[in-house]
Amino acid sequence: MALDSRSLKRSLLGTPRARFRGLILLFWAGLSVVVIRLYVVEVIKHKHYLALAQENIVKSTPIPPLRGEITDRNGVVLVHNGPEFALFEIPGEVRNPQEIRWVATDLGIPVSHLLRSTRSLGFVLPSHVPIPLVAGLSMAQVGRVNMDLYRLPGFFIQIMPKRIYPDNNLAAHLLGYVGSFTPGDLKRSLYRHLPPGTGVGKSGIEKEYDGWLQGTPGLRRQLVNSHGSMIKSLREKPPGEGRSLRLTIDVRLQSVAERMLGDRRGAVVALDPRNGEVLAMASHPAYSPGELSQAMSTLRWSALVHAQDHPLTNRATQGLYPPGSVFKIVTTMSGLQEDKLDPDKTFHCGGTFRVGSVIFHDWKKGGHGTLRLHRAIEQSCDIFFYTLGMKLGPDAIARVARDFGLGQKTGIDLPAELSGVVPDRAWKKKYLHAPWYPGETPPMAIGQGYLTVTPLEMARLMGAIAMNGQISSPHLRLGKQKTSLSWVGLPVKDFAIVKADLRDVVAAPHGTGHPVNLPFFAIAGKTGTAQVVSNRGPNKDKKRPRADSWFVGFGPFDSPRIVVAVLIENGGDGGDVAGPVAREVFRMYYVIHSAELPSPAASSPPLLSGGRAL
Structure with missing residues (x-):
């Protein structure tokens, strides 16, 4: 029985010699694995592991790039860079979750503020990448945090570039603002190489030309010990400036436009009709670019977004308004084009106009009496244009409006531009699923009804009138493009008729635009008082809010160099309210360029109101 047991054991384990050979084989197999692994580490992946080892003693911190300056056409600096202190966290180096609470205590701010910053980027960036927590630290805050850095290995303070914008929020909507990029921005290839904390354009010129203004990031290298404390600074790569x-704007014209707007809601656009260069673009109310460039509470941002006055809206390019009587220029051009209007034919305005059971009234009680086209434009006779509009119909008026670029984006180099609406029969059927009714044509003929425009669209339209049918493309970057004018396709002789009429709107004592008149600078233009149904600001819930006030004009008359469009929301009479704003912009243009301009006598034609207008 014992013999059988030994035989069984020998058959299972083999002989002692066999077992010894197995151990030798196992030893050499293990040794081979070790040797191969050493070869991989020391030879094949030597550079990789050497870099990892160096990272343990050399700490590299990216430095955000510097953005380029923004200047006006004369080189006056509008936006530049300044320094500020910012606090960063490296999540992978934070040893104690309580550290962020200690930092919040040092800064004197709620810990939730810091946690919000961490969560916004911490989930999409590697743990070794520094995340900006808060910027704009005071010297006192920097001092308190620095005293605690010995127990905060995952945090550090860095000097960051800060955008400095003009005082009084000058040209805020035009310039825009920057902000730290978001997780969504990381999906764009333009931002993937930028370190967190870099300012990127969020609106206006800052956004439109972000790639142009953006510089290249730098790199700071430091020798640190095992606790993360710096031993010495190593050679660093400085950031590159964009x-x-x-820009095409003149800060002197911009300042006058904004000062004249004051606290009123509205917009001013000034451009050179010869080349489309925007000389000024103001929109009120404005926001503070400096405030929006910093971290902002959700409550404050919500208040800005939902404010009744819409301070985030650039009214020059995004505000949609009925053009009012300024649109009578288009109706006139359409009447001349369609041979439905004889400038020398007399017309009697009795103060009312009937379409079916609807009675339309003139703005002047009792009407204007007997007149011709010239005085109809000069004094903005509604009945004259109601009648002309019914002869033309909506489609003919809409065709000429679109020839002037209305209802289309101008293509200006600003983000989020909107275009107005030019209605006709097809438009109403498509969007409102209803036919066009005869009673809808008279309001359209005087710039009311479904018709909407932006102040920039109206400035471009007046530029085309000034240039006898040549229309320019508005732009803000100086030297962006060569002068490119397109033709609207209407007879030049028709422009001469309309321009002479627009001159007397301003020059004639009874013209609606006479408050704009300057004796030394010949201006032509058109006023507008556009009725609105509005929930804007203090007009909310009012049955009859005050009308929008318009003036759009150009000068000098014989050699146009500037177009000014002014819109004031709920301002009332166009000549008395919007007119003086335009007048002061024209005045400043004359002051700046008086040496280059023709003499007043050469550029002021005789008034025509004593001739064929009677």
Whole structure:
């Protein structure tokens, strides 16, 4: 029985010699694995592991790039860079979850503020990448945090570039603002190489030309010990500054436009009709670019977004308004084009106009009496244009409006531009699923009804009138493009008729635009008082809010160099309210360029109101 047991054991384990050979084989197999692994580590992946080892003693911190300056056409700096202190966290180096609470205590701010910053980017960036927590630290805050850095290995303070914008929020909507990029921005290839904390354009010129203004990031290298404390600074790569951007605007005209707007809601656009260069673009109320460039509470941002006055809206390019009587220019051009209007034919305005059971009234009680086209434009006779509109119909008026670029984006180099609406029969059927009724044509003929425009669209339209049918493309970057004018396709002789009429709107004592008149600078233009149904600001819930006030004009008359469009929401009479704003912009243009301009006598034609207008 014992013999059988030994035989069984020998058959299972083999002989002692066999077992010894197995151990030898196992030893050499294990040794081979070790040797192969050493070869991989020391030879094949030597550079990789050497870099990892160096990272343990050399700490690299990215430095955000510097953005280029933004200047006006004369080189006056509008936006530049300044320094500020910012606090960063490296999530992978934070040893104690309580550290962020200690930091919040040092800064004197709620810990939730810091946690919100961490969560916004912490989930999409590697743990070794620094995340900006808060910027704009005071010297006192920097001092308190620095005293605690010995127990905060995952945090550090860095000097960051800060955008400095003009005082009084000058040209805020035009310039825009920057902000730290978001997780959504990381999906764009333009931002993937930028370190967190870099300012990127969020609106206006800052956004439109972000790639132009953005510089290249730098790198700071430091020798640190095992606790993360710096031993010494190593050679660093400084950040590169972006390219400067020179705009077409003149800060002197911009300042006058904004000062004249005051606290009223509205917009001013001034441009050169010869080349489309925007000389000024103001929109009120404005926001503070400096405030929006910093971290902002959700409550404050919500208040800005939902404010009744809409301070985030650039009214020059995004505000949609009925053009009012300024649109009578288009109706006139359409009447001349369709041979439905004889400038020398007399017309009697009795103060009312009937379409079916609807009675339309003139703005002047009792009407204007007997007149011709010239005085109809000069004094903005509604009945004259109601009648002309019914002869033309909506489609003919809409065709000429679109020839002037209305209802289309101008293509200006600003983000989020909107276009107005030019209605006709097809438009109403498509969007409102209803036919066009005869009673809808008279309001359209005087710039009311479904018709809407932006102030920039109206400035471009007046530029085309000034240039006898040549229309320019508005732009803000100086030297962006060569002068490119397109033709609207209407007879030049018709422009001469309309321009002479627009001159007397301003020059004639009874013209609706006479408050704009300057004796030394010949101006032509058109006023507008557009009725609105509005929930804007203080007009909310009012049955009859005050009308929008318009003036759009150009000068000098014989050699147009500037177009000014002014819109004031719920301002009332166009000549008395919007007119003086335009007048002061024209006045400043004359002051700046008086040496280059023709003499007043040469550029002021005789008034025509004593001739064929009677």
